[in-house]
Amino acid sequence: MPKLFHPIVLAVFFLFLYSCQEKMAQTHTTEVPNIIFIMTDDHAYQAMSAYDDRYLQTPNLDRIAKEGVLFTNSFVSNSICAPSRAVMLTGKHSHLNGQRDNFTRFDSSQATFPKYLQQAGYQTALIGKWHLKSQPTGFDHWEVLIGQGNYYNTDFIENGQRKRSEGYVTDVITDKSLSWLETRDKEKPFCLLLHHKATHRIWMPDTALLNQFAGIDFPVPDNFFDDYKDREAAAAHVMGIYRDMDLVYDLKMMDKAGALQTQYRKNYENMYGRMNAQQKAAWDAYYLPIIDQFMAADLQGEALALWKYQRYMQDYLKCVQSVDNNVGRVLDYLEEQGLAENTIVVYTSDQGFYLGEHGWFDKRFMYEQSLRTPLAMRFPKGIKIKGSVNQMVQNIDYAPTLLDFAGLDIPEDMQGLSFKKILTGEDQAWRESIYYHYYEFPNEHGVKKHYGIRTDRYKLIHFYEDIDEWELFDLKTDPEEMFNLYGQKAYDTLTTDLKQQLTKLQKVYQVN
């Protein structure tokens, strides 16, 4: 018998083949997921039709929820941009990651989930809004807006170099993301943070969508004319649609004669000035007739308030529509490339926003519209449940959850919880309350510093610094948070109990 066919040699050969197959099977079944984390800026859940279809349809955002899950109790821990981004990256509350407000510079030597993924062999990228001042770390590739960036022909810093990109920002960020996906190293798993500027103030729509919603009268929230009775901190706001929105800057009424010399007209002229001739022509064709009508109507009081609300909604919702279209492009790309099954797609916003509730725009307050944020997630290969997730999740949970799905250990110092087991249908004990703390004061919108606790049914808030006010709401009987129950005899026991729970949360989260 030739030596090659000796039974021992053959046995060793087959054993070797078997072990190779085993290895391949193992790498196949343990194949780590890709991640696309899409985050918009100031997107109100009220403007995502999976949550609320009174205003517009968002078929592509809804598609993530339909093919995956929609979180119906998704909250932030500090409703403002840079802090929210720092929480998302670190999995820690603001007092531990150090980013309490928009003015601070993010300490980017900290551990973040993209860094952990990068160390584990992921290819990582960040494209779009960053807003953390320090240079991004933990990304193989990054292209970020400078500060808030611009809606038209915005500048980016691309791995250290400043470059202007012609076009509408939501399209441009998506183009850049798709081209990075196309040119990435296809042998490695990837994690892409795709962070839109939209739908941030001053809500400049894409010229291609200006005629969307023509003739539509959007429903006005019941508490649009809120009187802020028994809510001293709310009364101190500077974010009223009627009183504080600038006719030229926010609402684009830049009359050619220059009659409307509002406080922020110059800022608007600068933004308009960034557009090229074609963009300006399309812009003017839409806004000039509205400006003429507005000047002729000479609206006052309630009529002016409602007109402002409708104008605001028109622009805001068109910005959402661009986001929806562009998210559709990303989802289509994943399908075409055969990546949809094994890619986790997260859609969220850095916080919620007011669409006229309490008469407001902006965010910051611990009231529902800005405490909540949209959250939908799709991962066909890994998510075993369908429909809605009702557990209270918070943006501190994103980092641990994504690391968990990537098969990595969750660092002990992360404060969030992984909600992976909820999504794979396994038993998982969950929190019964969330902790919130907003620190940016003084600020342009007059929102006081405050912290608080929200349970399934109740919310207790303490406003402090130049004020000392407590507010208590029963979200079941008063979902619009109009009746402050704090101090009423019948609620004393409940208040004491909530204060104790709040103290416990502060201990757990190491608040000093």
Ligand code: SGN
């Ligand atoms: C800017 C806006 C504010 C907004 C903050 C924070 N003014 O300062 O209205 O509250 O950003 O927004 S603007 O005139 O510059 O538009 S955040 O989302 O970045 O936190």
Ligand code: CA
């Ligand atoms: Ca924001």
